[in-house]
Amino acid sequence: MSILQLKLLGFSGKIKILHLTWTAFFISFVVWFNHAPLMLMIMDSVNLTESEVNILLLLNFALPIPARIIIGMVVDRFGARISYSTLLALSSLPCFAFAMAESFQQLAWARFCLGFIGAGFVIGIRIIGDWFPARQVGVAEGIYGGWGNFGSAAATILLPGLALYFGAENGWRYAIAVTGILSLAYALIYYRNVEDTPPDVPYLKPRRSGAMEVTSIKDLFLYICTTVPLYTAMSLLTWQLSTPEADLLSTPWVIAINIIIWALFFFQACQIVDINAERLSRPIDSIHHYPFKQITILSVAYLMTFGSKLAVVSMLPMFFFTIYRETQAVSMIDAGLMASSFIVMNLIARPAGGWLSDRIGRKLSLTMFLAGTSLGYYLMSFIAGDWPILMTISMTVLCSIFLQAAEGAVFAIAPLIKRPMTGQIAGIVGAYGNAGAIFFLALMGHVAPSTFFIILAVCALASAILARRLEEPKEFITEIMPDGTLVKIELD
Structure with missing residues (x-):
């Protein structure tokens, strides 16, 4: 298209x-x-x-x-x-x-x-x-x-x-x-x-609120496990706010906030079990089945892409200024303009990633873009003060194109998993992006920039391998209307 x-x-x-x-x-x-x-x-x-x-x-x-x-x-x-x-x-x-x-x-x-x-x-x-x-x-x-x-x-x-x-x-x-x-x-x-919807098209809602419905015991445990990194990220952020550099939260506050965070996790886990326990006690029609691993894989991919993007955007201006200020007399303003090349490609690359997903396949596109992101980050780990500035910008743009095309590919898949729950699916996947930002920002302060880029490259490659386990919808997906009728939604 x-x-x-x-x-x-x-x-x-x-x-x-x-x-x-x-x-x-x-x-x-x-x-x-x-x-x-x-x-x-x-x-x-x-x-x-x-x-x-x-x-x-x-x-x-x-x-x-x-x-x-x-x-x-x-x-x-x-x-x-x-x-x-x-x-x-x-x-x-x-x-x-x-x-x-x-x-x-x-x-x-x-x-x-x-x-x-x-x-x-x-x-x-x-x-x-x-x-x-x-x-x-x-x-x-x-x-x-x-x-x-x-x-x-x-x-x-x-x-x-x-x-x-x-x-x-x-x-x-x-x-x-x-x-x-x-x-x-x-x-x-x-x-x-x-x-909310086109004329004469009903708005599909989940039957129950508070948690998503899953279709197997295995998916129930995977759903609960998938929420763990989100609460871990909030605990990590709490710890960062208590470090000597931040000095915003005292030890009693850190303990209290962490108790609240993990109490919320326990409450959500109970909600997930409560909403799914009765329906999982009896056979579920195949029409309702969907693999929850789709959501987990997309969440990991978005953690890698959006999360690493926010971290890299935060460090690139200072990184470019540090390595080029003596060798090529780059100012902070110049370094900021160089760093902007990483984000501005979002206008083109993300729509292009979604477009290619529609054209050549969603799983293939996401895997390809994540692999390209891995290569881009690996090449950026070699950037040094003796590199020509044009070469550095070109490398930055190349990595950015793959990274943000991968973001587009993630959300070319998410709306097709289970349409009545698209908001909740996007909520989990999107939350992983913010959690990734916290993880990578915390990591960034403890390693050298070259090591940081190599770690990002390894994480992107692992995400690409994981993306191969996606199950791409074929030909059509079927949704149940509020009146009980079945509608086939063509994918081609």
């Missing part, structure tokens, strides 16, 4: 839904990352230390892990129209609170709460999957993810200039507040212009 056949210049039907939804995602990422390009101004205004800045950056990734799981359940239950509108509107409140903060504690709480908007990604995965036929879902999800993700880059490009326009002292506050106003206004626009 050609991208041109989607008629992206139109604004009706499914194309209207695509444009309105990637714009909602774009705005959510502008709000989520609105602090990063203004951090130097915020430091001067509120008299923050470097350790306090690092804490704010970590807090930005804390809430999206549980939030994506929660939002996945919400969107499956209430639909994308209400879910996205409500999320954008409510998220404007901590955005305004961050803009008005006068102390580190106020900034920290506002930034922690603002992390919830990072869960908006899950909502779009559900509505795009419902509006687009399976043969186009890969490229549509790729456009949604790729163009929406660019919101973080747009924030970096536009907000510093906007802050300077408003004035040096409090300009950052007005710039942050503008993003909150934008989020609040677009919540109304989205609510008034979007429908």
Whole structure:
């Protein structure tokens, strides 16, 4: 299916839904990352230390892990129209609170709460999957993810200039507040212009909320095991906030928070068992069967791709500055521009990854892109100060293309596993991406950059091998309508 056949210049039907939804995602990422390009101004205004800045950056990734799981359940239950509108509107409140903060504690709480908007990604995965036929879902999800993700880059490009326009002292506050106003206004626009499904197509909901239904005892245990890394990431983040460098949490607080984290894990495990125990006690019709390993494999792949991307984007500017400042007189501004080459390819590579998945096969595409990512990271481990800058940028772009195409390939598969639970599936997979960011950011501080890239290469190769165990849907998938009738959804 050609991208041109989607008629992206139109604004009706499914194309209207695509444009309105990637714009909602774009705005959510502008709000989520609105602090990063203004951090130097915020430091001067509120008299923050470097350790306090690092804490704010970590807090930005804390809430999206549980939030994506929660939002996945919400969107499956209430639909994308209400879910996205409500999320954008409510998220404007901590955005305004961050803009008005006068102390580190106020900034920290506002930034922690603002992390919830990072869960908006899950909502779009559900509505795009419902509006687009399976043969186009890969490229549509790729456009949604790729163009929406660019919101973080747009924030970096536009907000510093906007802050300077408003004035040096409090300009950052007005710039942050503008993003909150934008989020609040677009919540109304989205609510008034979007429908959850095409006309005459019912909205498929899971029969029970609180956890996904599985179809075997083996999948039940795999589901519980798949949630463990998410809670581990939250424990790791808690520990990072207690280190001497951060010094935000005392030992009693760390113990208390970890007790809460693992109590929530135990509660979720009980929910999973409770929702599935009765149905697993009797034979389940084959029409309901789906392999849960699909979700686990995609989760690992997204941990590797999105998680490593966030970590690499965080370290590349300083890495390039360190190795080139003496050999080729590169400034911090130059290093930042060089590093931007890693993220800007998201506009093209992620849709291309979804498009190729639709064309040549989903499992093959994901495996190929993960293998290419492994090669790219391995080659980046050799970057040194005597390399020509053009060669370094070319290597960075090559790795980025494979990495972000793999992200597109992941969500070319996710909406086709079990359509009534797409939100919850996307919630788990997306949460793994944020967990990956925490894992890789923690690792980054303990190894040299070359070693870090080699570890990423090994992880990407392991993910590619694991992706070979995916079961790609063939010819059609079958869904049960609310009235009990069966509908075959063509994949070709």
